Amino acid sequence: MNLTNLFRIALKALVSNKFRALLTMLGIIIGVASVIAMLAIGQGSKQSIQDEISKMGSNMLMIQPGANMFQGARMAAANTQTLVMSDYDAIKRDCPDIAAISPMVNASGQAINGAKNWPVGMQGVNTDYLSIRKLEIASGRMFTDTEIATSAKVCLLGETVIENLFGAGVDPVGLSIRYNKIPFEVIGVLVPKGENAMGQDQDNIILAPYTTVQKRVVAITYLNGIYTSTTNESVTEKAKAEVETTLRAQHKLKDTDQDDFNVRSQQEILTMFSSTTQVLTILLAVIAGISLIVGGIGIMNIMFVSVTERTREIGLRMAVGARGLDILTQFLIEAVLISLVGGSIGVMLGVGSSFIIRNILHWPVIITTFSIVLSFAVCTFTGVFFGWYPAKKAANLDPIDAIRYE
């Protein structure tokens, strides 16, 4: 039997009862719209976190003393002194996939300018640190290797520190501050970066030569950490292995000994955050999916009512020559049409609300083709699945009884 004609018949049936068709579609519309919007929000926040972490310095490998911090538990003091300059030298010398490397010595205290003071950490680093953390100089300059060799008392300030010690808009290059009573000359200003994905202010920062911080500020001989960046994102795992091998040799660890340091790559931090957002996204999508199922049940419900209501019509169609298959196909097409039209409206609504959320709430939002294709596929399936039983019931009616149905 002519499929085009059956399609026309099904379409005609829906058009003659637009209001009911629309009401039936409502469940599908809401379901699809929410699936698209939820997935878009989920994708968006996942992408924005990835971007943020990338901005913090991609290809980064962070080496810290002590075994892996488990749930933030603090290690004993002895454990935290295992990284030393010879480790830095060894990695620099022996790891081919490490592109840049900087020691890290941290100090905490007060920065003072005249009457103003501001509690802030001071990070002791070398010149590679700028490229590893993707920091840029806004004015002035970075310290030189000579200044590192002489433990010169020079520093660079982030915007938040400048605002609190000098006032907004002031260029402090050439001026001096005191840090924990030690005078420092400001030689450079860092380009502001704003808040990172974890809510920390990236401009609340002072950089100084690591030798200066080590000898003059905290008086230690070990390092608090070593920052490195790999030559390429793709060699991260390889580089990590190289660093671990080098350090285990340096620390003279036996095969059975655990690492007394930990090496963390960008990837792991990323994965940590990604998995949280991933779980959230899946949860939201499941909820939206449930509403799609409810929409499908709505279709099935209405189709049953429709079949009962149109019993006489079905009997007549059979009397003038429609076979069971013709009736089944007609009602299946009706169910699928309702699903697809509802799905289309839902897609438009979902995409529309994603745009609104992006422009008004300024949440990150990414609409993927995948979610749209998925929605249409699910809609078609819903139409066929939930329309099948009512359509079968219609096709099995006896024309003699049907045509006399009251």
Next chain:
Amino acid sequence: MSDIINANNLKREFFVGTEHVLALKGITFSIQKGEFVTIMGSSGSGKSTLLNILGCLDTPTGGEYLLDHFAVKQMSKNERARLRNNKIGFVFQTYNLLPRTTALENVELPLMYNSTVSGKKRREKAREMLEAVGLGDRLNHTPNQLSGGQQQRVAIARALVNDPVIILADEATGNLDTRTSYEIMALFQQLNMQGKTIAFVTHEPDIALFSGRSIVLRDGRIIKDEKKIKIASAAEALAALPKEEASDYIEKE
């Protein structure tokens, strides 16, 4: 051999719960091309069952039924559907038009299930049939915009659209007033004069006066099968009805 219908010892039994009902107990008759036959009987006589079998909606449990020389008893459900689509036109008491659908689309319906007919030809034929029944100016009216008589005309046009070998009418005037009934019977007689074979089931004797032959059923058997010598003209009967005017029903002051 211009037999349209050959019924030979038709039997039909039903099992309703624990009851065993013999609706037809051996019906034998033939209908030739061009006949106008009424099938009469009271309720329970088996005339509805007979009509269902003649219309290929049901199969006899005994005996043979030939429609245009096709043996229907051995046919499958789908084959019977095809046969109905090609050879039979139904006219029902309750018109059975599709609501919210135009007269033209209603008449097209049987041809929609015939894939050999193109859309253009289908529309043309439907228009032609509607004009033949006098509704050429109401092609786009929906049933709720048509009177009972007009709806029945649309149903008759639908029954003609597939060039059937026989029109089966089931109490076609049952829902119409006297005047409209005569109008419809006049139309049937006109179609019969143009060569259409008609089998008309009814329980009203004055409607049977318009046919050329009457078969009467009682308790599942034919008790009378006679051709008329004198056939009444529905058109004349219509003209003979007293003219009714609205003023007849308004109380004179």
